Amino acid sequence: MRPLAVDIDGTLTRTADDVGLDPRVFDALRAYSECAPVVVATGKAFPFPVALCRYLDLPNRVIAENGGVTLCESAGLTRDGDSEAATAVADAYRAAGHGLGWETPDLVNYWRETELAVARDQPLDPLVAIAADHGLDVVDTGYAYHVKAPGVNKGTGLETVATDLGYQPSEFLAIGDSENDAELFERAGESYAVANADETAKAAADTVTEASFADGFLEVIERVSDRSPA
Secondary structure (H helix, E strand, O other), rough: OOOOOOOOOOOEEEEOOOEOOOOHHHHHHHHHHHHOOOOEEOOOOOOOEEEEEHOOOOOOOOEEHOEEEEOOOOOEEEOOOOOOHHHHHHHHHHHHHOOOOOOOOOOOOOOOOOOEEEEOOOOHHHHHHHHHHHOEEEEEOOOOEEOOOOOHHHHHHHHHHHHHHOOOHOEEEEEEEOHHHHHHHHHOEEEEEEOOOOOHHHOOEEOOOOOOHHHHHHHHHHHHOOOOOO
8 A cells, every 4th residue: 555645634634614633534544544644734733743643653754834844764854844924924914904804822833833823814915915925825624824935845855755665656645625725635645535626636646535524534435446456
């Protein structure tokens, strides 16, 4: 079986209204990891995917913050982004009269090291303009606007982790649902967008599943497991 790179939100979660992890994915991920490496690839801050790995008893193989932070065995922890520019964008956005949109304390950004996440109910156009002034891009994941360094994404994170594991990125299977998964799909050798994915992700993926959210993830796992030798 191919090594697996999998997104969290919208891919391992239940529905659009219920963002909790579907518990059925727990055993599926653990079973897959017995056959091939599993890498958790997310836009969330670093502690979230690490905690997921910890409580599923999976090795710490993580791509966080849209490629800004990676963790794997021999390479250890790597960071690739511009935290100072991200902080400057946050300050300028607030100075322009806007907020980041999160509750206090802001646990979305509290542990974030290489980028900034802004709630999607906040004004996008001024955020894009301010980010550009600081040399940063804005990516809409469907859950937040992420202000990040150009050229840093889940695809570059996959290159780092794949090298550490002794694979080529093209040997990976990737599953996701959002614009920020497109670069991951482009580098993986086989890619699936779950049915609830945005149009950017669907266009970049090799295949779009019939089912949505965690059901789509499980559809892929069943498909690739069925074709594997017994």
